[in-house]
Amino acid sequence: MQFWMLLPWMFLFSIITKQSLANEPLPLNDYHLESWTTKSGLPHNSINAISQTSDGYLWVATWEGIARFNGRDFKVFNKKNNDVFAKTSAISAIATCDNSNNLIATDIIGGVNQFKNNSWSKINKTPPFARALHCDSFNNVWAGLDSGETIKVSVSGNSNIFLGDSERSGGAVYSILGDSSGGVWVGTVKSAFHISDTLTVSDVYQQAGLQSQPTFSILKDTNEDLLLGTNDGVYRLKGNDLVRLSPKLAGLTVSYMLLDSQHSLWVGTINNGLYRISQLGVEKYTSNPLLNNRIITVFEDKEHNIWVGTNGGLMKLRQTPFSTFTNTRGLKSDFIRSLVELDNGDVLVGSSGGIDVIKDNEVLPFPSEANIVNESILSMAKGNNDALWIGTYTEGLTLLRRNNFIKSYKRVDGLAADEVRAILATDDKVYVGTSDGLSILSDSGFENFRIQDGMAGNFVLSMFQSKDDTVWIGTSTGINRIRKNGNLEKFELIDFPDVHFIFGFYENDESPFIWFATDAGLLRYNPVTEDIFQVNQEADLPFDKFFGIEMDSIGNFWLSGNQGILQVSESQVMEYIDGKIQKLDYKLFGESDGLISKQSNGGAGTPIVKKRDGSLWFATAKGVSKLDPDKLKISNLSGPPVAIEELIVDGVSMDLGQPIHLASDTERVEIHFSGLGLATPESIHLATFMEGIDSDWVWSTNRNLREYNNLPAGHYRFLIAAKYGRFKNEELSASQILEFQIHPKFWETKSFFITASLLAASFLYFIHILRLRNITKLKAKLHKKVAYQTKELQRQTDSLQEISFQKTKLLEELRLQSKKFEKMALEDPLTGLLNRRAFDAILSDKAAEQNAQGLCLLILDIDNFKMINDRFSHSVGDEVLACVAHALKSNCRDEDTIARWGGRSS
Numbered sequence: 001m002q003f004w005m006l007l008p009w010m011f012l013f014s015i016i017t018k019q020s021l022a023n024e025p026l027p028l029n030d031y032h033l034e035s036w037t038t039k040s041g042l043p044h045n046s047i048n049a050i051s052q053t054s055d056g057y058l059w060v061a062t063w064e065g066i067a068r069f070n071g072r073d074f075k076v077f078n079k080k081n082n083d084v085f086a087k088t089s090a091i092s093a094i095a096t097c098d099n100s101n102n103l104i105a106t107d108i109i110g111g112v113n114q115f116k117n118n119s120w121s122k123i124n125k126t127p128p129f130a131r132a133l134h135c136d137s138f139n140n141v142w143a144g145l146d147s148g149e150t151i152k153v154s155v156s157g158n159s160n161i162f163l164g165d166s167e168r169s170g171g172a173v174y175s176i177l178g179d180s181s182g183g184v185w186v187g188t189v190k191s192a193f194h195i196s197d198t199l200t201v202s203d204v205y206q207q208a209g210l211q212s213q214p215t216f217s218i219l220k221d222t223n224e225d226l227l228l229g230t231n232d233g234v235y236r237l238k239g240n241d242l243v244r245l246s247p248k249l250a251g252l253t254v255s256y257m258l259l260d261s262q263h264s265l266w267v268g269t270i271n272n273g274l275y276r277i278s279q280l281g282v283e284k285y286t287s288n289p290l291l292n293n294r295i296i297t298v299f300e301d302k303e304h305n306i307w308v309g310t311n312g313g314l315m316k317l318r319q320t321p322f323s324t325f326t327n328t329r330g331l332k333s334d335f336i337r338s339l340v341e342l343d344n345g346d347v348l349v350g351s352s353g354g355i356d357v358i359k360d361n362e363v364l365p366f367p368s369e370a371n372i373v374n375e376s377i378l379s380m381a382k383g384n385n386d387a388l389w390i391g392t393y394t395e396g397l398t399l400l401r402r403n404n405f406i407k408s409y410k411r412v413d414g415l416a417a418d419e420v421r422a423i424l425a426t427d428d429k430v431y432v433g434t435s436d437g438l439s440i441l442s443d444s445g446f447e448n449f450r451i452q453d454g455m456a457g458n459f460v461l462s463m464f465q466s467k468d469d470t471v472w473i474g475t476s477t478g479i480n481r482i483r484k485n486g487n488l489e490k491f492e493l494i495d496f497p498d499v500h501f502i503f504g505f506y507e508n509d510e511s512p513f514i515w516f517a518t519d520a521g522l523l524r525y526n527p528v529t530e531d532i533f534q535v536n537q538e539a540d541l542p543f544d545k546f547f548g549i550e551m552d553s554i555g556n557f558w559l560s561g562n563q564g565i566l567q568v569s570e571s572q573v574m575e576y577i578d579g580k581i582q583k584l585d586y587k588l589f590g591e592s593d594g595l596i597s598k599q600s601n602g603g604a605g606t607p608i609v610k611k612r613d614g615s616l617w618f619a620t621a622k623g624v625s626k627l628d629p630d631k632l633k634i635s636n637l638s639g640p641p642v643a644i645e646e647l648i649v650d651g652v653s654m655d656l657g658q659p660i661h662l663a664s665d666t667e668r669v670e671i672h673f674s675g676l677g678l679a680t681p682e683s684i685h686l687a688t689f690m691e692g693i694d695s696d697w698v699w700s701t702n703r704n705l706r707e708y709n710n711l712p713a714g715h716y717r718f719l720i721a722a723k724y725g726r727f728k729n730e731e732l733s734a735s736q737i738l739e740f741q742i743h744p745k746f747w748e749t750k751s752f753f754i755t756a757s758l759l760a761a762s763f764l765y766f767i768h769i770l771r772l773r774n775i776t777k778l779k780a781k782l783h784k785k786v787a788y789q790t791k792e793l794q795r796q797t798d799s800l801q802e803i804s805f806q807k808t809k810l811l812e813e814l815r816l817q818s819k820k821f822e823k824m825a826l827e828d829p830l831t832g833l834l835n836r837r838a839f840d841a842i843l844s845d846k847a848a849e850q851n852a853q854g855l856c857l858l859i860l861d862i863d864n865f866k867m868i869n870d871r872f873s874h875s876v877g878d879e880v881l882a883c884v885a886h887a888l889k890s891n892c893r894d895e896d897t898i899a900r901w902g903g904r905s906s
Contacts, residue, residue, distance in 0.1 A: 047309025146175025338605025391420025547602020
């Protein structure tokens with residue numbers, strides 16, 4: 001071989017080995033493909049350019065506007081909603097400047113537009129229809145026009161035109177690439193040019209002494225050599241040597257080139273789809289049909305996803321831990337039932353369409369002429385002496401040896417049923433699980449077992465031989481086992497009434513336990529203690545119907561089911577069983593991780609195979625999925641950026657580029673946000689926290705919206721955190737913060753408070769003064785009234801005292817008068833002696849006394865008393881009577897009673 005023929009491959013080797021840290025790329029057809037069209041929200045299916053701003057948004061230029069993509073939804077800017085694009089929505093090129101959030105875009109009628117601080121503005125008017133756009137390291141904008149001109153718009157606003165009338169490029173400018181000095185390379189429909197920092201123009205081909213040719217894409221490799229995408233493939237220009245990069249690209253019109261972070265060269269063509277040149281050679285993407293074979297642009301985002309813009313829509317190619325083989329890659333059918341690793345490392349695939357072989361990531365037909373290879377396969381197992389046992393859905397059991405047909409067995413040959421769901425080949429026997437019982441094939445023929453013979457169920461799903469040579473049989477209604485003595489016995493699961501289907505078994509050589517994959521979780525059986533422990537959704541697992549179980553080389557269980565493939569650490573499961581932890585951490589893999597279908601198959605055959613190289617193979621409803629655990633780091637992405645997309649206050653969208661001050665009468669605040677992970681946006685977990693309102697982080701819904709009504713005045717901080725996969729609240733830390741101020745109502749302001757306080761104090765002081773005055777007046781009035789009342793009371797007291805005195809005096813007078821009257825009634829007024837009435841009363845009392853011993857009564861009369869009255873008058877007679885009475889009183893004892901018995905008063 002001549003040396004010049006080795007140059008392309010030497011170059012290929014150089015570009016992929018330049019960086020020693022570059023990882024070996026995933027085979028191109030193992031990339032996971034997703035696509036978007038106008039049905040998904042794109043404004044137009046022709047993708048003219050793709051770029052990404054530093055905040056994480058992906059931007060897509062189309063003929064009906066520019067779309068900003070957050071991984072889930074497109075926000076379109078065009079003449080319907082933006083004045084900058086009022087005349088046209090056709091965006092022909094976009095680029096980012098200064099590694100910032102600033103985006104520049106050109107439209108077909110001319111002009112450079114800038115997106116900054118969440119709004120668009122026009123920064124320069126240029127001639128129409130720029131196909132290429134570049135922002136150099138000095139923030140000068142270069143635009144390549146459809147007319148063939150290249151325009152440089154400096155930061156000062158000045159413009160320079162190159163390749164114009166005097167140096168006509170020959171047609172449209174398709175590509176602009178900057179150099180380190182501020183100059184650019186320009187690819188046109190005629191040739192490739194270099195415009196230096198001194199603004200001199202030179203033809204790249206002519207300078208090398210070569211014939212000019214159309215150049216649609218220009219790129220520099222890791223050696224700083226120029227790569228030229230032409231209408232005849234890709235060429236490398238080094239000095240004056242122009243060398244074809246790969247003969248496989250000869251004759252292809254190269255529309256775009258990209259050198260990715262793994263130093264693989266992506267090549268988009270006009271009508272022949274997408275190619276890649278890497279350590280794996282030259283590959284064409286054929287695994288999934290492209291939206292369109294016309295590739296316009298290729299772009300790698302910050303998460304190393306490859307975005308492809310076509311005339312039929314937008315595509316994303318992503319490296320995932322899983323790669324899937326389907327009918328489009330050569331399988332007879334996508335519905336896979338059973339997998340077997342052959343001795344040479346190939347994987348035998350049994351599907352509803354027959355048997356295939358996967359060798360070195362390529363699907364090959366099974367090398368056998370036997371008709372069985374095209375039947376619906378349910379189960380397969382390797383046996384002794386290169387034997388391969390195959391179980392089918394309707395054709396019973398077949399034996400192949402070295403790929404040649406040996407013999408088949410059906411019900412008429414003694415097999416329990418023609419539907420063979422599980423096969424276990426031991427040294428001397430073949431155990432066959434069917435839909436109607438267990439068949440054991442030995443040299444003497446078949447021996448069948450059904451429920452009446454001790455089987456837990458007739459529908460056999462799985463079989464396994466443990467280290468102690470016990471054969472385990474899983475059925476739809478329980479477990480059987482056959483020990484070394486050959487006896488069939490039921491394995492009781494009395495304590496687990498929710499367990500019915502036994503889909504699989506697993507035993508680790510370094511552990512005594514046997515694990516059962518069931519329809520109600522994972523069961524761990526200890527053959528020594530006979531203890532069984534169940535691990536199900538109570539351990540926080542997302543589902544607990546497991547079809548298969550396998551362990552990788554680093555101690556992780558892999559469990560397949562209808563809702564995806566689950567990874568959980570064996571050590572954590574042990575800790576859960578021992579009661580040391582309450583919940584299990586896990587990783588759930590689905591379509592976003594490379595599985596075309598998250599529905600794994602079970603109930604027949606071997607649903608999971610671990611190859612000797614450590615890779616894991618899974619049977620699914622849409623192909624065979626392969627996992628290389630070493631590539632799981634592809635899925636272990638760090639937390640994605642987050643963005644506040646919109647703040648809507650009472651129905652009005654706010655400018656997020658300015659400090660946000662909200663009116664005091666604000667009623668409703670809506671915060672729209674998004675996680676900007678483009679790798680697996682569906683697995684992003686978002687949490688938000690409003691300081692002063694939320695007591696803990698709040699998990700967002702699919703709406704990515706938080707709403708608040710009637711927030712009180714104050715300063716608010718809205719925090720957002722994001723992560724791929726599950727994470728706990730204590731692991732959260734804000735990656736985006738929105739701050740805003742709600743102004744208080746005028747009566748809630750500090751000045752109002754101070755003024756109101758002063759007014760209130762003044763008012764209270766005034767009230768106090770008035771009150772003091774009133775108190776003084778009231779006091780004076782009270783004193784006056786008290787004095788008056790006191791005087792009046794004194795007067796009344798004096799009056800009462802006078803009245804009392806007069807009353808006492810009157811009473812005394814009355815007493816004396818009464819006494820006088822009493823005396824007058826019993827005493828003779830003339831003599832002062834008792835009168836006759838008193839005398840009679842005393843005499844009566846004395847006579848009535850029972851103890852009276854005697855009574856002396858003396859009656860005296862004055863002789864000639866009448867003569868005295870007559871001679872001297874009655875007055876003299878009265879004096880005589882008084883003198884006699886006095887004489888009597890003077891000469892009588894105190895106890896003697898003297899009375900005038902006669903006289904006027906008698």
